Amino acid sequence: MSASDVSLAPTPHQTVGPFFAFGLEYPDMHQVAHPHSDGAITLSGRLLDGAGAPVPDGVIEIFSATAGGEIPRERGSLRRDGLRFTGFGRAFTDDDGRYLFWTTEPAPTAAGGAAFFAVGVFARGLSARLATRIYVPGDADALASDPLLASLDQDEAATLTAVRTAEGHLVHDIRLQGERETVFLVF
Amino acid sequence: MATVPTVAPERAPAPDTVPTQADMSAAIARRHRELAALGDSAPATAVDFAPYRSSLLRHPTKNPRLADPEAVELHSPAFGEHDVAGVEADLTAHHTGEPQGERMTVTGTLMDGRGRPLRSQLVEVWQANASGRYVHQRDRHAAPLDPHFTGAGRIITDDQGRYSFTTIKPGAYPWRNHANAWRPAHIHFSVFGRAFLQRLVTQMYFPGDPMFPLDPIYNSIHRQADRDRLVAAYDHDANVPEFSIAYRFDIVVDGPDATWFERDGEPA
Ligand SMILES: [Fe+2]
Numbered sequence: 001m002s003a004s005d006v007s008l009a010p011t012p013h014q015t016v017g018p019f020f021a022f023g024l025e026y027p028d029m030h031q032v033a034h035p036h037s038d039g040a041i042t043l044s045g046r047l048l049d050g051a052g053a054p055v056p057d058g059v060i061e062i063f064s065a066t067a068g069g070e071i072p073r074e075r076g077s078l079r080r081d082g083l084r085f086t087g088f089g090r091a092f093t094d095d096d097g098r099y100l101f102w103t104t105e106p107a108p109t110a111a112g113g114a115a116f117f118a119v120g121v122f123a124r125g126l127s128a129r130l131a132t133r134i135y136v137p138g139d140a141d142a143l144a145s146d147p148l149l150a151s152l153d154q155d156e157a158a159t160l161t162a163v164r165t166a167e168g169h170l171v172h173d174i175r176l177q178g179e180r181e182t183v184f185l186v187f
Numbered sequence: 188m189a190t191v192p193t194v195a196p197e198r199a200p201a202p203d204t205v206p207t208q209a210d211m212s213a214a215i216a217r218r219h220r221e222l223a224a225l226g227d228s229a230p231a232t233a234v235d236f237a238p239y240r241s242s243l244l245r246h247p248t249k250n251p252r253l254a255d256p257e258a259v260e261l262h263s264p265a266f267g268e269h270d271v272a273g274v275e276a277d278l279t280a281h282h283t284g285e286p287q288g289e290r291m292t293v294t295g296t297l298m299d300g301r302g303r304p305l306r307s308q309l310v311e312v313w314q315a316n317a318s319g320r321y322v323h324q325r326d327r328h329a330a331p332l333d334p335h336f337t338g339a340g341r342i343i344t345d346d347q348g349r350y351s352f353t354t355i356k357p358g359a360y361p362w363r364n365h366a367n368a369w370r371p372a373h374i375h376f377s378v379f380g381r382a383f384l385q386r387l388v389t390q391m392y393f394p395g396d397p398m399f400p401l402d403p404i405y406n407s408i409h410r411q412a413d414r415d416r417l418v419a420a421y422d423h424d425a426n427v428p429e430f431s432i433a434y435r436f437d438i439v440v441d442g443p444d445a446t447w448f449e450r451d452g453e454p455a
Contacts, residue, residue: 019323077266183252
């Protein structure tokens with residue numbers, strides 16, 4: 001039996017709890033790209049609960065391709081040097097449930113594909129990480145032919161697609177429950 | 188020193204109207220039966236687990252959609268030894284003096300579901316001190332802070348996927364989920380796998396804790412075999428004699444599933 005035939009049950013998830021900040025925080029963790037660098041935009045929004053109230057003790061993580069559609073292989077997500085693009089960012093939600101990243105807009109990793117941020121959501125009261133996506137708006141053909149979005153109805157697809165502001169920034173709320181509940185993913 | 192403890196809202200004494208432990212234990216047993224009836228389709232950890240009261244408005248109500256992972260989800264942020272200083276793995280060495288508590292080392296292997304070690308991956312840990320108090324402004328548990336203990340550490344796994352850190356054993360602590368609610372002693376873990384979709388945050392517990400059956404968070408995992416995976420093993424032979432006791436805690440991230448093949452044909 002080779003190693004690849006082994007099948008081990010995964011270690012189960014548990015909530016990140018209320019007191020994660022001192023364990024997970026590091027300098028510039030939300031600055032995937034330096035705010036003054038070329039093409040830097042913000043990706044921001046709110047994390048909301050089933051009553052529409054802000055979730056002030058959540059963690060949002062993103063991982064995305066570069067502006068050229070490459071998968072980042074640069075190390076140094078924990079020691080930002082302001083130059084290397086590692087693709088990974090982490091943001092804590094504030095008292096209004098708001099998260100904010102500085103990053104660059106990802107390009108599709110395959111021709112004709114739709115560009116998106118891979119997203120992980122953690123919070124007190126949330127027993128396991130939730131996986132979702134935030135799609136970049138604009139390329140209607142690519143979004144329409146995306147296999148995941150095409151499998152959803154219009155309202156569901158809207159829960160996965162950011163809105164672009166006049167300044168070129170991306171805005172996207174994540175709703176854990178209720179009306180316009182974000183579509184979460186398993187793979 | 189102040190003799191009247193300050194109690195934050197989340198740690199305030201529970202009024203009579205809140206559920207008792209007996210109510211909560213019955214609710215846990217009921218929910219476990221419901222989840223068991225779902226068979227294999229029930230996930231290991233239930234986000235819809237009412238006994239954990241903070242979950243009520245924070246869990247999705249729709250089933251998650253099955254998606255084909257794309258390249259960005261099949262890769263993961265790259266970390267390296269330069270990301271973390273060696274001292275970050277010794278939580279007893281972050282201050283000028285020694286913290287109070289039972290000194291211990293926790294060692295384990297981070298691997299995927301095929302048993303392959305995950306090297307150069309980031310492991311983040313955080314915990315309460317020996318008296319069950321967190322270094323967090325919202326934690327006002329009337330137990331002392333330890334000036335020599337913060338309780339956060341980082342490790343990059345080695346070429347065999349191993350991590351190891353030195354710390355002190357955390358204490359149990361009260362919380363406001365129900366009357367007389369206590370969390371069994373635990374260490375929070377955050378790990379990265381080879382793929383971003385393998386991202387895992389969990390908690391490690393200590394063997395034989397009498398609070399296990401009482402705790403809604405531990406029991407948000409309804410199968411005993413899955414809960415057992417969160418309990419470290421006391422590893423007597425790994426003790427450092429006259430210095431520290433040892434626990435072993437291996438971590439397996441989910442997958443790769445046979446269907447997770449990258450576009451270039453490489454399995455994740
Ligand atoms: Fe905790």
